[in-house]
Amino acid sequence: MERDTRFSKDTLRVWERRYGFPVPLRDANDERVYPEAQVEKLRLLRRLVDNGHRPGKIVSKTFEELLALAEEGKPRPKNGKRMQAEGTALPSAALEAHQTVATFIDLLRTHQTDALRQAMSTTLMRIGLRDFIIEIAAPLCHEVGEAWARGEIQVFEEHLFTEQIAHLLRNTISTIPAPPESAAVPRVLLTTFPEEPHGLGLLMAEALLALQGSVCISLGVQTPIGELAMAAKAQRIDIVALSFSAYCAGRSVISGLQLLRDSLPPHVEIWAGGTSPVLARTSIADVHVFQTLAGIAQAVERWRLHSQANHLGPAGA
Structure with missing residues (x-):
């Protein structure tokens, strides 16, 4: 159950x-x-x-x-033809992205696993990793979750999809060149709290951070907060990045973030994102909340400028 x-x-x-x-x-x-x-x-x-x-x-x-x-509370249909009929046609790029997502969902529902893998890989190579994550992968994950909630796909189908896209993203991340050791880039620790078993959002964030030249160290999911704080110190971390799905209870999100903030040195930033409703409703002191993955690039640039202005260097030293 x-x-x-x-x-x-x-x-x-x-x-x-x-x-x-x-x-x-x-x-x-x-x-x-x-x-x-x-x-x-x-x-x-x-x-x-x-x-x-x-x-x-x-x-x-x-x-x-x-x-x-x-x-x-259901949003207006995103199907391009229907929106055109209603006089609210999507821009061509957005329409193409919606159609691509719909195609991937159909492949998943019809159990065309190899075709889905190939189609996602081809799309990633064609449009690049950043656009693939923001325009395709993130909306696709949302649509798969919605389809599951409506009973249109089964648990095993969702698991198949998760493994497919996670494998694709991990392989792509491994091809991103590491930044020079002398570069002023943040060292980012990525994980989730013990109550959060979902790691796909975390993986997408890692890919975007790596594209910005960040040094990414992933602990996977469900790391105890005390262990997380020790890892941040041992790895000379500048930023702790956390992902929260709606699965995670709101109270545990708030209390966990406050406990983590109290456990980390002041110079270590906490970045939080995901679909948990509490993130959008609550302002948490000294925690940077991301409503979308698209904000990561700007946040890394802000960190760089702040680091340079304070002569901190890449690891807050």
Whole structure:
């Protein structure tokens, strides 16, 4: 159930007690068994919670009410032909990107794994890594998540997609030349908090940072905050970059960022980004929040200028 709904078992059990939903059955071994209708409702709840709705306000609603709520907050169709018919045609470059994303989704749904891999690789080579991430990969990840929430793709299909694009990005990152040792570039530590298992956003950020000449050191996902602080000191880190999906609870995001800020030297910056709604709603002292991946290049340039003005050098020394 955790894999199929992205709600932790602790969350599901709290909801059982607090809201009276879900209402699992019990098998012969007294293990919880969730009927398909409840699984579908939980998927829809996942989608709404990801979009900022509070569980206490929506868990008790019927499936039909939740579906209507999801439709209310649904963005206008991004299909180029339909938008043209409505008199709001997309620019040609944006239209091409939307069509490319739609093609990739179709390949995933029809299980054309090799074709998907080849199509993504070809597109990356044609438009370059930066544009691929910002114009294709980030929207594609969002659309895959939405398709999963609507029940249009299965968990295994989402996992297949994640492995495909992660493999492509890692291979491409490995080909980016390392900056000269004398260059004034930031040393960036990338990871997620223990409650955050998703690392694809982190990988996209790493690729964009590497393109800007940053020295990137990735710890993967789910690093304890105390270990993260020790790693930052041992690796002479200038910036700690963190990714938060909507999976991560808002309170743990805020408390974790504050704990990390208190654990790091003042000169070490904290950069946070991702789809967690709390990032957009909350201003956290001494934490740079990114609403989109496109802001990374400008942030690295700002760091460079600040470093040069203060004669700090590449590692804050």
